[in-house]
Amino acid sequence: MRRRHAMPFGAEVTDRGVRFALWAPSAEKVALVVDGAEHEMPHVGEGWRRLLLPKAKSGSRYGFRIDGGETIVPDPASRFQPDDVSGLSEVVDPRDYEWRDRGWAGRPWEEAVVYEAHVGTATPEGTYAALAGKLEGLRDLGITAIELLPLADFAGARNWGYDGVLPFAPDGVYGRPEDLKQFIDRAHALGIMVLIDVVYNHFGPAGNYLHQYAEQFFTERHQTPWGAGLNFDGADGKPVRDFFVHNALYWIEEFNVDGLRFDAVHAILDDSDRNILAELAERVRAAAPGRHIHLVLENEKNQARWLERDEAGTPRLHTAQWNDDVHHCWHVLLTGESEAYFQDFSDKPVERLVRCLVEGFGYQGDPSAHAGGKPRGEPSGHLPPSAFVAFLQNHDQIGNRAFGERLSALADPDRLALARAGLLLSPQIPMLFMGEEWSASAPYQFFVDFAPDEDLSGAVREGRRREFQHFAAFSDPGASEAIPDPTAEETFTRSTLDWEEASREPHASVLADTRRLLALRREHVIPLTRTRFRGAEGSMPNPRAIEVTWRFDGGTLRFVANFGTEAMELRGGYPGRVIWASPGLDATGLGPLLPAWAGFFMTGDAG
Structure with a gap:
């Protein structure tokens, strides 16, 4: 079986050659450079440039020269970047890959036990192929879904993935697109679903060339933590909406993934009548009839409106939301921490945990002290437990600590064992962060690679230190000097899992406990949640x-x-x-x- 998602932009291989299309409304002139030859791209209206080249083929290298400038920019819809975000794009014909998972339609969401993983640090090799070698063991543990941190091509050799700038191009540091497809094929053969984390709220700070030819992609009407917002609701915003809708469809159709996790949707600002979150869900569900497709939100606003069910209990739009509130309750109970957003839970963590377990969100319109008394959330008690993804740890909650300590380094192991059971036997959808199943000793620290741009690297280092100045432990400026340098390679290396330690104590006992709890979930809890x-x-x-x-x-x-x-x-x-x-x-x-x-x-x- 061969799969392909047809896009109105980018490089599409056809029977007559390769059709190239670029939306460049703020450019006067665009030239297509393919395999060293330059071709003028004609304007076909509404900012679009298109050109069909009969001699171009799969494997051709190409880019765009804007207004006669020296720089050749990559395709924003590139399917692969062999030489990183500023290199030439590669024409990829997705029909070159023969899929083996014919008949796979996914699994019901109620069966999900999610394993969040960063490809680059999940194994010493940091590749799709190496992580594929761990899938059978994860299947035997009781994992039924693996969620990969964002794969969109980012600058440099290491990144969490949230600085991606080319959302259609899986980053080459992990392997080629066909390697990712082989990973997904292997997961499906083992009965494991694959979800991809996608970022539709901003682009990273390095390698984004859209401003050179598509200024209308952004709008000053909306401001985000990363600057001007994406233009989802302007008069000229349709190509922007289509870009991200097609990206979602691309992962679902061309890579046959089972779902998407949408990063920080509270930072997606859209005042149009049909919010982009609704359009994304509607378009994806319409494109995949007969498949179990799971759309998961991260949303600080706790907007239950996106999680509504129909009379049959089927999600109308989005399947579930990461439930930070239940994490914060458990974290406060286990550690006693009360700074930052934990102050909203430190006053009565037990009472708030009860509410999270019974109703989903802990904050459902209640005033948040951390937000200066502003109300946060919407009523969620009418939603089923499967509308909430629960966790004790994830990449954010570990990595956004100054030293990236895992919960097992902060909490009493016997108390953590009770929380582990509370997570894995609750009817909410449980999620483990890679290595959590054996209380891995490796931290998960914040890392990037913006070399050779020392100005940007320096800004990231200083920004990281400023981020923690309001914490008591870092009120002394000298204390912040101990925070790991996010641009240093050893920070990345330090965060890499050592799978061999899972066979040694005390890790082996934690792994056995996790396996036992997931077996109990499979035997006793999932049969209930299916009803x-x-x-x-x-x-x-x-x-x-x-x-x-x-x-x-x-x-x-x-x-x-x-x-x-x-x-x-x-x-x-x-x-x-x-x-x-x-x-x-x-x-x-x-x-x-x-x-x-x-x-x-x-x-x-x-x-």
């Missing part, structure tokens, strides 16, 4: 304890936990079957006391 959600309720037997019950057509799931320093008395009987209990508890006869930092999960009849 209709009927609601949830929660209570606090005392100020440091929770009792949460989720009800489904297939039965009930209950979580009881004591986060206090003293044992608590269990109230009354608990009908049902204990499927997990903290070490040392007698699962066949709970009570009368629940020790400090202990808990259990039970299943019961629907009632």
Whole structure:
């Protein structure tokens, strides 16, 4: 089987040659340079330039000369950049790759156990091929979906991926496009879904040439943390909307991925009648009938409107949202930290955790102290647990710490074990960050590579230090000097996983615990979540304890936990079957006391 997404821009291989198209509304003259030969590109209206070259072919190298300038810029819709973001683009015919996953239609979202991975640091080799070699072990662990940090081509040899500038070109440092397709093929053969993280709110600071020929791609009407916003809602914004809609369709159709995670959609500013988030979801779902396609948001605004279900319980637009609120509750309980956004959860973390487990968002229009008292969020209690992706760690929550410490370096291991069970046995969709399954010792630190641009590299170093000046630990200017240099190669190397340590203690015991919990999830929790959600309720037997019950057509799931320093008395009987209990508890006869930092999960009849 061969797959291709046809685009109105970029380089498209046809039976008559290669058709090149570029939207360059602010350029007076555009020349196409292919394999060393230069061709004038005719203007065909509304800022578009198109040219068909019969002799161009798959593998041809090309770029655009704008207004006779010396620089030849890459194609913004390039499918591959062999020589990084400022090099020539390569014509790729996606039909050259023969797919082996015929018949794969994905998996229901309720079965998802997500594993977030950065290709460059997930293995010492840092390639798609090397990560593919880990997939069978992840399948055996209980992982059913792998989410890759952004792949869009970025400047340099290392980056988290959020500085991408060519969203159609998987970065060459990890391999060629066909290597990524082989990775996806292998994942599907093992029953693992693949999701790609995409960034539609800004471009990175190096290698973005759009301003030279398409000033209208941006607008001063909207300002973002990265400068002028993308022009999704201007009179001349349709090509901008189409660019990102086609990018989403490209990943779904040409790479056969099972879903997308949309980065920081709160920074996508659009005042049009049809918000770009709605158009993206509608177009993707219409293009993939019969497939399980999962669209996941990161959204600080907690806008439940994007997660609504129809009468059958099917997502109308987006499937789920990363639930930062539940992470913050667990983090405060485990570490006692209260600075930055943790201040919104440090006042009553147990109460807020109950709300997150029962209703999804912890903030549903409530005033946020971190935001200066402004309300945050929308009511979400009517949504099923599958509308929320829960996690104890992710790339942001680790990497945006000054030293990139994992939670296992900050929290008591026995208390972390209770939180791990609370994550992996909750009916919300659990996500693990690579290496979390064995409490990897490697940190995950912020790293970039903007060499040889020392001005930009220096600005990144200084910006990183300023970022933490409001934290008490870095109030002394000298303390910030200890923060790892994000532009140094050793910062990247330090963040690379050592898979061999997973077989050694204490990591091996954590890995065994993760495997056991995911087996319990597969046996007891997923059969419930496949049935209709009927609601949830929660209570606090005392100020440091929770009792949460989720009800489904297939039965009930209950979580009881004591986060206090003293044992608590269990109230009354608990009908049902204990499927997990903290070490040392007698699962066949709970009570009368629940020790400090202990808990259990039970299943019961629907009632």
